[in-house]
Structure formats: structure tokens, C-alpha cells
Amino acid sequence: MSTEEIKGTNSRRTEDIDATCEEFCFNPIAVDYVQKRMLTEKESTLLTEIFKALSSKTRLHILHALSQRELCVCDLSLVLDLSVSAVSHQLRLLKAARLVKYRREGKNVYYSLDDDHVVSLFAYALEHVRHS
Amino acid sequence: MSTEEIKGTNSRRTEDIDATCEEFCFNPIAVDYVQKRMLTEKESTLLTEIFKALSSKTRLHILHALSQRELCVCDLSLVLDLSVSAVSHQLRLLKAARLVKYRREGKNVYYSLDDDHVVSLFAYALEHVRHS
DNA sequence: TGAACGATTGAACAAATGATCAAATGTATC
DNA sequence: GATACATTTGATCATTTGTTCAATCGTTCA
Incomplete structure (x- = not known):
């Protein structure tokens, strides 16, 4: 049976x-x-990519800092009080997730936000956290 | 010097x-x-909690399933094709993050979504992923 | 009360993550 | 080209995460 x-x-x-x-x-x-009505493989993959990128304090601080101003790696390491290397490693992930872009200016590399939608997702979540 | x-x-x-x-x-x-203008300790903690909860495929599938219908653990394990134990462990995390609530009915425990705001955050992200 | 069964829990383990250190790149300036 | 310095990268290690298995708990029903 x-x-x-x-x-x-x-x-x-x-x-x-x-x-x-x-x-x-x-x-x-x-x-x-x-x-x-399940999420498709592609949908859940894309969603987790976004949320994973936003799910560490370091990366959250990086994104929030860059939401105010373009900054070089050195500036970011000071703002976050983290080693340059640690910052660079996280920027690498954010770059891979297409959340940040960069431009080189002489010896410095300046990072800024790349994905408008994630910015508003972040802002939306922050708004929630601030008013509740 | x-x-x-x-x-x-x-x-x-x-x-x-x-x-x-x-x-x-x-x-x-x-x-x-x-x-x-840095995020406060509390803000970044709350934000990472939310995003961490959303950053695994299993939990994303659970939340999406529950967004359509209240389900018991057994149902969820079938929907997700995962062991009851694995589902229960993830539900525990979601419960701790106050994203789901539950009610017991006889031998079954039915789970449903608890945080409206996270639901709309999720919907917002899904909308993005589906139209781009 | 005890058998059946849905759900939870804890231990164990593999895989992923995040930071650190040291070494390597790339760029400007001398 | 050599030097200085900003950044990246790779190796390593500790921590966290997610799953499985086995045992336990809680409820129902005979």
C-alpha cells in the first residue's frame, strides 16, 4: 500500500x-x-541575491554611506572603522551584485551606488525601521 | 610625528x-x-535582521507560500520539498524575527505572516525582479 | 493510559561568510 | 625605471548558517 x-x-x-x-x-x-504559485528558480535566485547583499551590517553601512556621497575605498575604511582590505572585499561582492559602480581617479577608486531600485528598497526598509 | x-x-x-x-x-x-549621517547601531541591527530573514531561498519560499495561504508545517514541507525538521528550523528563525505567527489546531500548527511591512517589502522586491 | 502522529528540539557536520594578514597590482611622480 | 601609495587579491581562520538525523514533546483518539 x-x-x-x-x-x-x-x-x-x-x-x-x-x-x-x-x-x-x-x-x-x-x-x-x-x-x-511558487516563485520560479530565477525569481528566488534574484531575490536572495539582493537580500543577501543587504544582510550584513558592513555592507549596509557601505551602501548607506554611498547613498550620500561617492567615496574612495580609503574614505570608506575610515567611515566604517574597518581595514581597507575588509572594505574592498565587501565592495567586490556589491560590485558582483551590481549594486555599486566605480571609477578610477589617479590612485584612488571612487565607488557609488549603481542600482536605483535597491536604493529605494533600502530607503523603504529604513523608513520602516525609523518609524516603528 | x-x-x-x-x-x-x-x-x-x-x-x-x-x-x-x-x-x-x-x-x-x-x-x-x-x-x-551614519546609521545608528539600532537601525543597522534592525535592518540586517529583516534582510537576513529574507536572504535564504528556503525562507523566501516559505514566506511567499504563506503570503498566499496559511499552511501547516507538513504542508510547507511538501510545497518546498524539504524535511519537516528543516522547515521547522527555518520557521523558528522567522518566528524569532516576528515575521510569522502560528496557531495550533489539534495536532497541526498553522503558520501565517505576521509583519505587514515585510510583506510589502517582499512584494516590492518581487515586483522589481519580475519587471526588469 | 497508551498508540499514533504532527511538530519541535538538540547534536553534528558540511558549506558559506567575513575579517585579517601578506603579497601583488596598478597608477602617479620623481 | 624606481619609489610611494591606493587598492585588490589570495590564503587562512573563526564564526555562522542550513540541513540531517535521532530523540522528545504535545495533542488526539481509541
Whole structure:
């Protein structure tokens, strides 16, 4: 019997479902409904990329600083009270996520924000945090 | 001399700055300007909490599923194709971040979203990802 | 009360993350 | 070209994260 196939709550999987659903805890209609509206692989990947970029204090401070003014790596390290190297490593991630852009001016490299939408996402979240 | 105190670009700190700024790479006016507008400790803590909660695919899928419908742990494990235990662990985090709430009904525990603002933050981000 | 079952928890472990240090690049100036 | 200096990069290490497994808790129902 199919009920035999589902053993242990820790390893229950979609493939195990069959017609004799009623006897189990789950609501097959709800599961089906939600499953049909799942985020696509691409959507969830893009979303996590954005949120991951925003999910460290260091990067949040970098982004917030750059939202006010273009700054070089050295300036940022002073503002954040962090080593130049640490800042550079984080800028690398933000660059990869296309959240910041840079321009070289002599020996200095100046960073600024690149993605308007993430800026407003950030502002939106900050607004919330400040008024609640 | 004060210039002697600043050695090695990797360990330069705010405290090292003094009047003889001109000889270094940084722009003291910009640093000062940005530093005065820094996020407070509390703000950056709250912001990273929110973004951390949203920065894993599993949690994103959970939140998105719950945004459509209240679901029990078992349902969620089916929708996400993940073990009940893994789902429960993530729900624990989301609960701690006050993003989800739950109610018990018999043997089942039903979860739903708790923070309207994070819901709209999520929707906002999703909207972006879908139209660009 | 005890059997069944949904959910939670803790331990363990692999993978990802973030900072530091040292070394390497790249650019300007002499 | 050599030197100085801003930045980047790679290696390393400690910490955090996410999953699995096994054990436990809580509720229902016979």
C-alpha cells in the first residue's frame, strides 16, 4: 500500500503523494494551490541575491554611506572603522551584485551606488525601521 | 610625528586622523559628512535582521507560500520539498524575527505572516525582479 | 493510559561568510 | 625605471548558517 511508502515525518516528499491523501496531515488542495504559485528558480535566485547583499551590517553601512556621497575605498575604511582590505572585499561582492559602480581617479577608486531600485528598497526598509 | 603613527594601509582607523590630513588619500570633509549621517547601531541591527530573514531561498519560499495561504508545517514541507525538521528550523528563525505567527489546531500548527511591512517589502522586491 | 502522529528540539557536520594578514597590482611622480 | 601609495587579491581562520538525523514533546483518539 501507498501508505507504507510514507514513513517518518522527516522524509516526506512531494513524490510520495497519491490518491489516498485524506489519511494524512496535509491539505492537498492547499499544497497544490500554493505550489502552482511558487516563485520560479530565477525569481528566488534574484531575490536572495539582493537580500543577501543587504544582510550584513558592513555592507549596509557601505551602501548607506554611498547613498550620500561617492567615496574612495580609503574614505570608506575610515567611515566604517574597518581595514581597507575588509572594505574592498565587501565592495567586490556589491560590485558582483551590481549594486555599486566605480571609477578610477589617479590612485584612488571612487565607488557609488549603481542600482536605483535597491536604493529605494533600502530607503523603504529604513523608513520602516525609523518609524516603528 | 603623527604621520609615523599611520603605517600600513590595512590598519588605518578613525582615531589616527589628525590635523595633517592633506598628505593622505582620504577626503576628511567627505568622511566627516558621511560619518555624521551614519546609521545608528539600532537601525543597522534592525535592518540586517529583516534582510537576513529574507536572504535564504528556503525562507523566501516559505514566506511567499504563506503570503498566499496559511499552511501547516507538513504542508510547507511538501510545497518546498524539504524535511519537516528543516522547515521547522527555518520557521523558528522567522518566528524569532516576528515575521510569522502560528496557531495550533489539534495536532497541526498553522503558520501565517505576521509583519505587514515585510510583506510589502517582499512584494516590492518581487515586483522589481519580475519587471526588469 | 497508551498508540499514533504532527511538530519541535538538540547534536553534528558540511558549506558559506567575513575579517585579517601578506603579497601583488596598478597608477602617479620623481 | 624606481619609489610611494591606493587598492585588490589570495590564503587562512573563526564564526555562522542550513540541513540531517535521532530523540522528545504535545495533542488526539481509541
